Amino acid sequence: MIRSARTIVSSVLVVQALVYPADFAEAFQTGSFLAAKRPLPLPARSLFERNLHSVKHATSLRRPCAVQLTSQVDLLPAVAPALQAVLGGVSSLSGAAVLCGVVAFHEAGHFLAAKVQGIKINDFCIGFGPKVFGFKDRDGVEYSLRLLPLGGYVSFPEAQPVSSEMEGPGSRSDDEKAEEEDGRPAVKYDIDDPDLIQNRPALQRAFVISAGVLFNMLLAWGAIFGSVTSNGVAIPVLDRGVVVSSLVDGKGAGARYGMKPGDIIVEIDGKDIGKSEKAVAELVQAVKKSSGRSMKFVVKRAEGLVPLDVTPDRVRSGDGVIGVKLGPNVIVSSNAKPKGVAEAVVMTNQQFVTLTSETFFGFGKLFTHFKDSVGNLAGPVGVMQMGAEAGKQGTILAFIALISINLGIMNALPIPALDGGQLVMVLVEAIRRRPLNSEVTRTVNGAFLAILLGASLTLLVGDLERLIPASLK
Template sequence: MGVLAALAILAGLIVVHEAGHFLAATWQGIRVSGFSIGFGPVLLQRRRRGVQFALRAIPLGGFVSFPDDDAGTAIPKDDPDLLTNRPLPQRALVIAAGVLANLLLAWLVLVAQSTFVGIPAGFSATPGVLVSGVQAGQPAALAGLQAGDRIVSLAGTPLAGGSQAVAELVQRIQASPGQSLELVAERSGAPVQLRLTPADQGGTGRVGAQLQPFGSEAYRPARGPLEPIRQANHDFTTLLGRTAGGFLTLLTHFGETAGQVSGPVKIVEMGASLAQQGGGSLFLFTALISINLAVLNALPLPLLDGGQFVLLLLEGLRGRPLPERFQMAFMQSGFVFLVGLSLVLIVKDTSQLPAVQQLLAR
């Protein structure tokens, strides 16, 4: 059920994103020929008011198509309702609407979380440190640590709870490059003994794992109708800033952070795990993935909304449309890049699933 919930959320976020483009176009009277979830061959379709609504075979996103790009369309090229014949501001709104829809959805989800789950009232820490993520090929993964493990002792000494325990463990790891550390972790209620050897990076130990306090967040009812909105504004700003900062760090320090990039398989795994923790976690998961989808699509890369916005900006600076050959080459290169990257991430994430790792170890 957790996997189905995560898949449903991802599908819903894609629908919302494409609905943003679709509604921005139809609201302005711009002709639309198709609304597709996925790419490739059509599995299911329905035609309504001249628009083909389709579910396609490759579930790696979606798109809204326009008659401008249809080779066999009977609509004259000078039709004022074609997207290419509309003023730049109207076309810019259609392009930006997908990102805006995902950001609006994330904010609404956070408002709903504050309304129905409650306002955060403090973190209730319990002993141990939670391993929230592990990078493949790094010392933590090689030692056998897995996401979801709770480290309960280091070198025979129990770890206290809260941020102090995380700081203590991180400090010991950083001070022990190349040295063997004995850990005891709890996995599915059973103790697991591990031997971890931090890698030496400039004299500092690194293990390739994300650590956080172990425990649960306490919530209280909102005090008045405006408090959920204020809390949602705070949470939204924080998540958006951290997400944008994460993408910036990836671009500026690609070699150091590329291993932390996750694809759809890892996202579904994380969502399934959160689904088992209750509805409150799913609210945050939905908002976080929606914001990530918005920021990702805003990047100035071919095929993404940001890339199309760049083409529109160049057209505005030139005062006339860019050569069709250039636009086609730009979009095709983006398609090859994004599909290739998605496949690489799917293979990488699938190979890191515990069940697959156990199978490969046989």
């Protein structure tokens, strides 16, 4: 006997471990999101430190998605929230549209990879929860848009043998019940049906799983190409000083002694910081060696130069810290536009490699310094705000590239419920020459999917909390 089941390749827009600076929105105000590659010594910060340059100073950001053969999940990125942008009406729709569009493109990769190989498909869905609208094509594939923008999925029919002792005449599988709850009659498939994904060779299944990430990278490359040809690539130039990008610790030494986000530190203990590419690293080392000792800073603000006496706090290692995030003082002098298609391709490749490598760097920072990075995570509302800001500043193509690269890399991580985790399972099956225990893989994938969804909802709550004015808290 057989019963119906469903294999799901999903994209859970579970917030993609996005690390962002509190003043990220300013990065879009230059009108030039991408910057020429230049070896700037940056401390462990966020993804786009080299690529987002404000006329005032450099800002940064990072992001991430997911899939699984039985439950494929795509995570969604996140950024700094802003009530004005969220309530910005039409502008906010651009952020939501980009978010859904990037996820849909990822799912289209899985979908088309299955279609061209003749693999049967049940659903193509964007979002989770109650259905907003949907339709079914002549092949029986249902396309739908769901209420919660937390991801998406492509589901495949699956057949499994069930012994007569285990299944009586009136019994129904969980998948049959689920299909009936969706308003569709349960369809039974022959266990040996060659068009079921479970019966395809490992290489074909791996192609379906990896196609989502591949599509994200292709989309990112295309978006960068469009940005390069239309806006060019910003040429950053170092200016005097080191920028205080944000206050990491509101009760830290920097905040207590008067430092503010946007301050440009131009002198320390009577020594001019200058325009050196090593300025940030040198300042960090000076602070580390000065725990408990008063340091004389001079910061540049709109009203002029302001002297500040700051005594770094001592941490357990004995180093001094002042609780601020620092970055190079970068200005954008001009935009370099390609002279032809060949040059545009070269410039696009350079920017694509830079953004991708910086995203990997951001994930590494998240895993190795989670405690320091967790405060810079945000959820779907934050991403929409960022998209709204990008739309207003004309940097929507760069925003698409950013989100798409993060989504692709996040899904490539070898974690159960993500594309990377599913590929690992396929590889293990190929090595063992027999399938893994389906119940075990379902349980593991389900558990990790629940964790990812929980993380996404937690970050969503964090987004909403940051929208509440401090006076109302």
